[in-house]
Amino acid sequence: MSHYTPVDEIEPIYSTLDKGFRSGKTKSIAYRKQQLVNLGYLVKDNAERFQEAFKADLGRPVLENSFLELDSTITEIKQAISGVDKWAKTERPPFSLTWSPMRPAIRKEPKGVCLIIVPFNYPLWLAMSPLAGAIAAGNAVVLKPSELTPAIGVLLAELFPKYMDPELYRVVNGAIPETSKLLELSWGHILYTGSGRVAKIVAAAAAKTLTPVSLELGGKSPVVVDSKCDLASGVKRLLWGKVANAGQTCVAPDYVLVQKDFQDTFINALTEAYNSFYPEGPAQSDSVSHIISTGHTERIKRLIDNTQGTVVLGGQVDIETKFVAPTVVRDVKGDDSLMSEEIFGPVLPVVPVDNVEEAIAFINSRDHPLVIYMMSQDSGFKSKVLDNTQSGAAVANEYILHCATENLPFGGLGPSGSGGYHTGKFGFDMFTHLRATLDSPSWCASSSVSLLAATNA
Structure with a gap:
């Protein structure tokens, strides 16, 4: 070149x-x-x-x-x-x-x-x-x-x-x-x-x-959802964190862990937020970035095509224009194609679990993520996730912004x-x-050994 x-x-x-x-x-x-x-x-x-x-x-x-x-x-x-x-x-x-x-x-x-x-x-x-x-x-x-x-x-x-x-x-x-x-x-x-x-x-x-x-x-950064969370604001923040820069962010939420009996409620709220983001559909929106290359677009398409979960929002891909619609997939299992690698695109798998303990075990069975996100207002819930996992960072009720927060390390x-x-x-x-x-003056040179001996006595 x-x-x-x-x-x-x-x-x-x-x-x-x-x-x-x-x-x-x-x-x-x-x-x-x-x-x-x-x-x-x-x-x-x-x-x-x-x-x-x-x-x-x-x-x-x-x-x-x-x-x-x-x-x-x-x-x-x-x-x-x-x-x-x-x-x-x-x-x-x-x-x-x-x-x-x-x-x-x-x-x-x-x-x-x-x-x-x-x-x-x-x-x-x-x-x-x-x-x-x-x-x-x-x-x-x-x-x-x-x-x-x-x-x-x-x-x-x-x-x-x-x-x-x-x-x-x-x-x-x-x-x-x-x-x-x-x-x-x-x-x-x-x-x-x-x-x-x-x-x-x-x-x-x-x-x-x-x-x-x-x-x-980077890696696969999870979101652990508490069924008693502030769902209305939580899903909007989550969706923004996922679709910003077409999901090509190292700290983008990669997948969601949600209690099985709360999955329908969660998906409904996410659908409402999605429709408010893209009232005429994402293909007509001027707020959707494209994927960096056709190769990366093809990779994301393969992940979507091979999923055993159910695509409930989005799913459209145009290789030529490097467009991937913001996509939500429910009922995703741990061995699914969408869980095989960091997605690095606007696709959000939703993984149902029985409880927060299973969510923690799921996270701990994989590589330490760059960040763990929590959607909860309950200090006990957040402490449980924080105290029993490891990650580069941990963030509750917000996404991506910790990277730019003044005087916090990022890594x-x-x-x-x-x-x-x-x-x-x-x-x-x-x-x-x-x-x-060290800059030792001449007057204390003769006493250095005795000082050290006294210190260690």
């Missing part, structure tokens, strides 16, 4: 950034803040062009682009600008009579040249959010956009030299050959967001150079990922090395 970065240019780009980092330029907090300001203006000045790129790559409604990407991106950059002075300060550990003469301290130092591999589903936000943290921490960065969002990749490659210091921040576009070449290099840190299959490749490559890695993956557990980043200081922390220091 003509817009891909030539493979033979990747090592020189890396060398340029390594030289720029070693120059010490990023040690200045003022420099970091200026680059963050530039990053904010890169997004703000070009909002209309990003909207055009989103339309070309994702076919996503303008309002969703603004809410899910542009606004969130600006907010997180502003957080980094306002927080970096405090985050980067050297810390002193709690006072210790034994060690205080040696002035122990924890320096916040950058890791070096870092690599951020960006997914297709949120190609701006999931690039700029971690990038802001990496810049605030003082790192140089190579940003690798997804080859599935070429319009965004081309735009970022054009804008970076205009706004960002090219000695420290670069965009590399490409697919497997280019990414493979990047992974041959030794990085200060790699952040990969995407599928578990590719994450294994990234982690294996990073192991060869002992490069630290953070993985944001998975085991197969759903590792490491927490995104908002505020957590992104900074991920790209920061905590360097321990």
